[in-house]
Amino acid sequence: MSIVAKQWSMSPQLAAVGSCCLVGVICGDNLYVANLGDSRAVLGRAVRETGEYLASQLSEEHNVCIESVRQELQSLHPDDSQIVVLKHMWRVKGIIQISRSMGDVYLKKAEFNREPLYSKFRLREPFKKPILSAEPSISVHKLLPYDKFVIFASDGLWEHLSNQEAVDIVQKHSRSGSARRLVRTALHEAAKKREMRYSDLKKIDRGVHRHFHDDITVIVVFLDSNLVSRASFVKGPNLSVRGGGINLPPNTLAPCTRPTESGTN
Structure with a gap:
């Protein structure tokens, strides 16, 4: 919010930039998912x-296509009959699904939520409390x-x-390249679904592909059962996963990206 406030006069459209976020932390024999x-784990x-x-799905999703999510929003905004609107699919204020x-x-x-923000993001009536949550x-x-x-x-x-289809694909093939x-x-x-060839789909420019399919980002984390089983008996820092596939130079911070035609393993 502080960045948007500082850049408001020069880059007001930053106010409409957002992202989903899915985090997994393994500590000892516990997996924490936020x-x-x-997105889904x-x-x-x-x-x-x-x-x-x-x-087994580990994460809870916040998409208004899910009835319980719509009910949550409606209970938080009882005076707003348009908090969720059906436009081909359910959307918050008719704009966003999450x-x-x-x-x-x-x-x-x-x-x-005012000029000079693009009109498609501006609401007709001002709101008093946040519509989306972080x-x-x-x-x-x-x-x-x-x-x-x-x-x-x-x-x-x-x-x-489906969840099971994805698990079956990973289980039936070797670890190498499973995300891809x-x-x-x-x-x-x-x-x-688009009645086109896969080879033709891959040729579509990145700036246009969103009209054919959503962005796809995948990470598969393989668990070391021997380390997991020992984790509850060992005091101090525990290693419960083993990484591999990409070697980075020391002190290198890898940027978080959203590849559309490749995965991370």
């Missing part, structure tokens, strides 16, 4: 008796030896794949 928006758990893997996010200050402070939903999951991996992904993936395989599978599904 979510803002409609899904656990792949092995069933000892059958060898199958079952999907009820919680980072940024999107134009729906959190009335002083930023309060994350937080869950805690105690990791067990048969918990094998966690898929963290934006809604662009879940629009085309999920992205490719989702893009194949997007191409089918």
Whole structure:
């Protein structure tokens, strides 16, 4: 909000910039998941008796297509009959689908919902309290030896794949490139829905692709069952995941990006 306030006269459209946020923290044998928006964390758990893997959703989503989310907003804004509006799909104030996010200050402070902000973001009537929230939903999951991996992904993936379908894809293939395989599978599904070839979909310019499919970001975290099982017995800092695939120079900070045709493993 402070950045938007400082840049208001020069870059007022910053007020309409926002993002979903999904965070996973593993400490000892506990996995903490915090979510803002409609990204999703899904656990792949092995069933000892059958060898199958079952999907378990760990995050709570904040998308007004979900009835309980609409009810939450309506209870917070009882005097606003237009807090959620059905326009082909449910939207907050007829504009945005998510009820919680980072940024999107134009729906959190009335002083930023006015000219020179683009008219499509401006509400007809001023609001007295924030419409969107930046309060994350937080869950805690105690990791067990048969918990094998966690898929963290934006809604662009879940629009085309169910939780179980995504878990099955990761389970059936090797660890290497599993996130990219999920992205490719989702893009194949997007191409089918558009009745076009996957190769043609990939050729679409990044500035235009949003008309064909949403952004897709995927990270797959594989859990080391031996370390997880020992975590509750070891005092002090514990390592419960093993990273790999990308080596960065010392003191390098990797920027957070939203690739549309590649994943992170």
